[in-house]
Amino acid sequence: MDISVVIPLYNEEESLPELCAWIKRVMDEHQFSYEIIMVDDGSKDKSWQVIQSLKAENEHVTGVRFRRNYGKSAALNVGFAAAQGDVVITMDADLQDSPDEIPELYDRIKNQGADLVSGWKKKRYDPLTKTIPTKLFNSVTRSMSGIDNLHDFNCGLKAYKKDVVKSIEVYGEMHRYIPVLAKWAGFSNIQEQVVQHFPRKYGTTKFGPGRFVKGFLDLMSIFFVGKFAKRPMHFFGPLGVISFLIGIFITIYLIIEKLMSIANGTAYRNVTDQPLFYLSLVAILIGSQLFLTGFIAELVSRNGTDRNKYHIDQVI
Template sequence: MDISVVIPLYNEAESLPELTEWIRRVMEQHSFSYEIILVDDGSKDTSWQVIMDLKKGNEQITGVKFRRNYGKSAALNVGFAAAQGDVVITMDADLQDSPDEIPALYDRVKNQGADLVSGWKQKRYDPPTKTIPTKLFNSVTRSMSGIHNLHDFNCGLKAYHKDVVKSIEVYGEMHRYIPVLAKWAGFTNIQEQVVQHYPRKYGTTKFGPGRFIKGFLDLLSIFFVGKFSKRPMHFFGPIGVISFMIGFFITFYLICEKLMSIAQGTPYRNVTDQPLFFLSLLAIMIGTQLFLTGFIAELISRNSSERNKYQIERVV
């Protein structure tokens, strides 16, 4: 199979018929063998019924329905697991991404050797409340990840070699940083392509302002896991040792100061009467705890068997 199109959706019943017909038209025009995987992320409208109806007229459509809303990352992760195409295309279900971009994206991956091609919505039809924070996050992500050639990490329209989607795990809000996950997994040929962005035709956006906080926290998680998942002691250990040594030398200094005062017969204060002693004690405790945290983390696998288990109601 040439292409798998993975589309996560939540309350997008109105746009699905037009979107799937648009995809079908593009695929047949270029003689691609394909499948469309529609992942219903617990929609409360008639999205699932629409998917069932669409499948009757197009056998290339596969529908997956979650029992409740898990989020876009969960939907993508399940879609990636189900994808069988040599190239996997992801796009949003709101008709703001154009299926006409698929042939060029496919060519970049299949024939030009890209591991991942991320779309760049150079001209966006979104309000400033969405575009300005997005630019900030993209800038921070470029700096922290070292992927300097991408302008828009969170564009829903992307193309992947099948090995990429089978090698990464997307959870939480990690869908915003899939290029970073791909890089940490060893896929370094990450490219960008300018894509057309359309105004939303139906409904409203499903993402609130809380996504920015979650996204930033997940970026920190990616940074930590990518660099220290196999060696957490290299993160906690140095900080713990430094903190412990600072506390130890402060305590040693206070004790030596008292002993010298006793030897010289000059007035002195008890070590425990000085505020600096309690700061040194705190530093020793924090250092010990950080060191033990790193040691324990070395013994515990970061992969939980329950992380990506979702209650799927049915698959058709």
Template structure:
């Protein structure tokens, strides 16, 4: 099979017939062998009934329904697991992504790209959505080192099959799939300017809380990608630095008191000085961080996936 189109959806009953027909037309025009994987993320409207009706007309549709709303990341992860196409393309179900972009996305994957991310250079979203998105994209570029992407969260993306089978998407991680792909060793990441359309039906399903969750998930990705298999390098290093700072402050305080005694000058008790409490806190924090790193290292070494690595080829 050439292409798997994975579409997570939540309460998109109006747009589904038009979207699937649009995709079908593009596929037939380009003579692609394809499947459309619709993942209903616990819709409360009639989306599932619409999908059932479409399935009877179009056997290329694969339909998956969650019992409740788990979120876009969960829907994508399940869709990735079900995908069988050589190239996997994701898009939103609200008709803001154009299926007409599919041939070019497919071609770029076939020409060697691991992942091609869409960039909505001209967007039809309110400022309350576009401004925070720009800030998050800038932060993600800085932390991930993927400097050639302008829009990490664009729903329209294309992947080599090996990419989606090698990553796990959860929480709000769908915003950072290019980062997950990079950490998994897929570095041929490209960008394609895509057409963005105004929402035709309904309203956006994402609230302001997604920005806080997205930022926390970005920190999680950064930490797990860098130190997931060697947590002692993170906690241990910071712990040792903190401990040494406290230790040297303590040595200074003791030396200062001994010199005062030797010179017969007036001096304060060590415990009367603010530096004493600073050194005490630094030593305690350093010890705790070091022990945290040690425990995390034990957990990592006993994890079932401690030796799970992505192998590109065996000959």
């Protein structure tokens, strides 16, 4: 099979028939073998009934329905698990992404060797309350990930080599950071393609302002897990040692200061009367806790079922 189109959706009953017909037209024009995987993320409207009717009309349509709303990342993860095509295309169900982009995306994966091609909505039709925070997150993600050739990490229109979607796990709000997950999994040929962005035709956006807070926390999780999942002591250990040594040095300084005062016969304050004493005490306690946290995390990591799980590219 050439292409799997994965479409996560929530309350998009009006747009689904038009989107499915649009995809079918593009696939038939270019003679692609394909499947359309629609993942209903617990919709409250008639989206599932629409998917059932589309399935009856088009054998290439597959529907997956969640019992409740789990989020876009969960829907994508399930869609990736079900995908069988050599190239996997993801797009939103709101008709803001154009299926006419699929042939070029397919060509860049299949014939030009890209691992992942992310869409860039250079001209957007979203309100400022959505575009400004998105630009901020894109800037931070570029800086932290080192993937500086992408302008829009969160674009729903992306193309993947099949190996990519089978090698990553998407959860939480991590759908916006899939290029970062792909990079950590060893897929380095990540490219970008300028794509069309259309105004929303039906309904309203399903994302609220809370997604930015969750997205930032997931960004921190990605970088911590990606770098230190198999060696947590390398993160907690140095911080703990530095904090502990700072506390020890302050304590030594206070003791020397008191001994010198006694030797010189000058007045001195008790060590416990000085603010530096409590600072040193806090530093020692925090350092000890960080070191022990790293030690315990190391034990957990060593006993994990995936402690020796690595992504292998080829064996000859």
